[in-house]
Amino acid sequence: MIRIYVIMTILCLYQTYTSFGQDCPSKQELQSTLRQVHKLLSAHEASYLQNLRSLRKKLNLLQSSTARQATKTGNGTCPKLEVPNNGRKLGKVLAVGHEVHFLCEPGYELVGSETRVCQESLTWSGQQPICRNINECASTPCLNGGSCVDEVNRFLCTCAKGWTGPTCQTPIPTFFTIVTNVSTSSPTSSPYSSSSSPSSLPSSPFMHPSRCTQFLGSTRCTCEAGFTISGRDSNLCIDIDECELFHNGQAGRLCVHNCVNTPGGYRCTCPPGYNLTRDSRNCKDIDECETRQHNCTRDQLCVNTYGGFQCVRVECPRIRNATYVKTSPVRCERNPCPVDNRACAQAPNSITFHYLSVVSNLSAPRVLFRVSAARVLGDTLRFGLLGARGRRHFTVQRSGRQTGQLLLVSPVQGPATLEAEVEMSELERRAMLGRYVTKVTLFVSPYSF
Numbered sequence: 108m109i110r111i112y113v114i115m116t117i118l119c120l121y122q123t124y125t126s127f128g129q130d131c132p133s134k135q136e137l138q139s140t141l142r143q144v145h146k147l148l149s150a151h152e153a154s155y156l157q158n159l160r161s162l163r164k165k166l167n168l169l170q171s172s173t174a175r176q177a178t179k180t181g182n183g184t185c186p187k188l189e190v191p192n193n194g195r196k197l198g199k200v201l202a203v204g205h206e207v208h209f210l211c212e213p214g215y216e217l218v219g220s221e222t223r224v225c226q227e228s229l230t231w232s233g234q235q236p237i238c239r240n241i242n243e244c245a246s247t248p249c250l251n252g253g254s255c256v257d258e259v260n261r262f263l264c265t266c267a268k269g270w271t272g273p274t275c276q277t278p279i280p281t282f283f284t285i286v287t288n289v290s291t292s293s294p295t296s297s298p299y300s301s302s303s304s305p306s307s308l309p310s311s312p313f314m315h316p317s318r319c320t321q322f323l324g325s326t327r328c329t330c331e332a333g334f335t336i337s338g339r340d341s342n343l344c345i346d347i348d349e350c351e352l353f354h355n356g357q358a359g360r361l362c363v364h365n366c367v368n369t370p371g372g373y374r375c376t377c378p379p380g381y382n383l384t385r386d387s388r389n390c391k392d393i394d395e396c397e398t399r400q401h402n403c404t405r406d407q408l409c410v411n412t413y414g415g416f417q418c419v420r421v422e423c424p425r426i427r428n429a430t431y432v433k434t435s436p437v438r439c440e441r442n443p444c445p446v447d448n449r450a451c452a453q454a455p456n457s458i459t460f461h462y463l464s465v466v467s468n469l470s471a472p473r474v475l476f477r478v479s480a481a482r483v484l485g486d487t488l489r490f491g492l493l494g495a496r497g498r499r500h501f502t503v504q505r506s507g508r509q510t511g512q513l514l515l516v517s518p519v520q521g522p523a524t525l526e527a528e529v530e531m532s533e534l535e536r537r538a539m540l541g542r543y544v545t546k547v548t549l550f551v552s553p554y555s556f
């Protein structure tokens with residue numbers, strides 16, 4: 108009857124909410140009904156408990172009488188059993204045929220018999236159990252060389268240098284000791300070992316108290332993105348040093364040049380002469396010549412290099428018996444020679460200046476540039492390196508009937524400035540018709556980007 112009444116009431120409540128409740132009692136009526144139901148339930152509860160108690164009494168009576176009978180007929184009891192340390196014994200009757208059960212406290216495992224029976228021989232079956240501490244260290248939970256200390260129902264990791272966290276899973280950023288300014292009262296104590304209350308926690312942009320919540324008796328502490336719980340002190344969040352953490356990452360370095368750790372993040376920086384690219388990771392050379400950020404004089408040429416610029420002055424050579432005239436900012440041509448002046452005739456017909464900028468450690472071999480004869484008068488063209496300078500790094504090859512190329516043969520580590528002279532000579536029946544020289548200057552930047 109009561110059950111039906113309750114269901115009716117609840118149905119009406121539902122209807123009231125959905126505003127179809129024409130036949131339902133008013134709010135006050137409902138509440139008084141509910142109170143009555145409550146009372147009824149309480150009364151039922153009381154009588155139910157009373158019944159249980161009387162049932163238990165009867166059961167106990169029955170048990171003791173049968174126990175007495177057992178002692179009479181079985182004539183004897185088994186010896187008293189010990190309660191295992193950190194465990195419990197269930198069952199007090201020591202008469203033949205009776206069982207005793209054993210339990211262990213959390214964190215302990217039972218070794219021996221869980222149940223023992225008093226046998227006819229008045230001895231207990233099985234073995235006396237013990238409660239053994241479960242070894243939480245057995246699964247080697249401490250990472251990165253940390254050592255494990257087994258405690259009841261838990262383990263503690265003592266981390267190797269440079270690691271922190273409950274299982275030593277978090278690397279300790281190297282800056283930590285530098286940035287931290289621990290209170291002057293205990294200048295030698297590390298913030299890790301101090302188990303201070305949150306109010307006295309050291310604070311810096313790289314370190315702040317964690318946010319903890321209690322749930323079902325356990326505490327859960329969390330940190331903002333980019334921060335992690337500091338070691339055993341779950342009250343403290345420390346910044347993750349992404350620069351350190353991903354220094355030799357599989358996916359490449361975070362930054363092409365320099366990584367700066369920031370509270371909760373990081374940023375990349377570039378050396379002078381470079382701007383950070385849109386991806387915030389790479390560095391892009393600034394063309395100082397193009398953007399007029401150079402200070403070269405009017406009679407100088409501005410040559411953009413990776414990370415800077417060079418001011419060069421193109422001057423025509425002074426060779427005995429030959430004179431030159433500048434025909435372009437980077438080209439000198441020999442004036443016509445007097446008849447029978449061999450020294451003049453053997454001097455280069457033209458000298459061209461070539462400036463190249465490369466990054467450090469450029470892979471080699473690599474073609475740096477090609478020279479071609481615009482029109483050929485003679486029957487033979489020869490290409491070669493002039494002088495000993497640059498032979499260590501360069502070589503010249505023919506790459507076509509009228510073309511030769513300058514190759515870089517080995518990587519060069521910057522910063523460096525290398526020079527080479529490439530000569531193209533034209534012959535007709537082994538007689539020299541003309542010599543054309545290209546002076547190459549290679550500016551190698553200190554960086555490989």
Ligand SMILES: *[C@@H]1O[C@H](CO)[C@@H](O)[C@H](O)[C@H]1NC(C)=O
Binds near residue numbers: 182183
């Ligand atoms: C068991 O019964 C025998 C006789 O049936 C008696 O001699 C003995 O003392 C009894 N033992 C105990 C422990 O009551």
Ligand SMILES: *[C@@H]1O[C@H](CO)[C@@H](O)[C@H](O)[C@H]1NC(C)=O
Binds near residue numbers: 288
């Ligand atoms: C540490 O903090 C104190 C004041 O709290 C300040 O005087 C001192 O300069 C700080 N030291 C460093 C290294 O920042």
Ligand SMILES: *[C@@H]1O[C@H](CO)[C@@H](O)[C@H](O)[C@H]1NC(C)=O
Binds near residue numbers: 381382393394398
């Ligand atoms: C490089 O960055 C600076 C400052 O961020 C800016 O003023 C300049 O225009 C940038 N230069 C180039 C070439 O992007």
Ligand SMILES: *[C@@H]1O[C@H](CO)[C@@H](O)[C@H](O)[C@H]1NC(C)=O
Binds near residue numbers: 402
């Ligand atoms: C040009 O500027 C550089 C620095 O950018 C300086 O070292 C150099 O002396 C300057 N040269 C002249 C001619 O002012």
Ligand SMILES: *[C@@H]1O[C@H](CO)[C@@H](O)[C@H](O)[C@H]1NC(C)=O
Binds near residue numbers: 427447448
């Ligand atoms: C250089 O020129 C001078 C005259 O200007 C001439 O006497 C001399 O023979 C020339 N030297 C050579 C090697 O041709």
Ligand SMILES: *[C@@H]1O[C@H](CO)[C@@H](O)[C@H](O)[C@H]1NC(C)=O
Binds near residue numbers: 468518520555
């Ligand atoms: C030069 O480049 C090679 C291959 O790319 C690389 O293995 C080497 O580490 C680099 N050396 C330097 C000094 O950057």
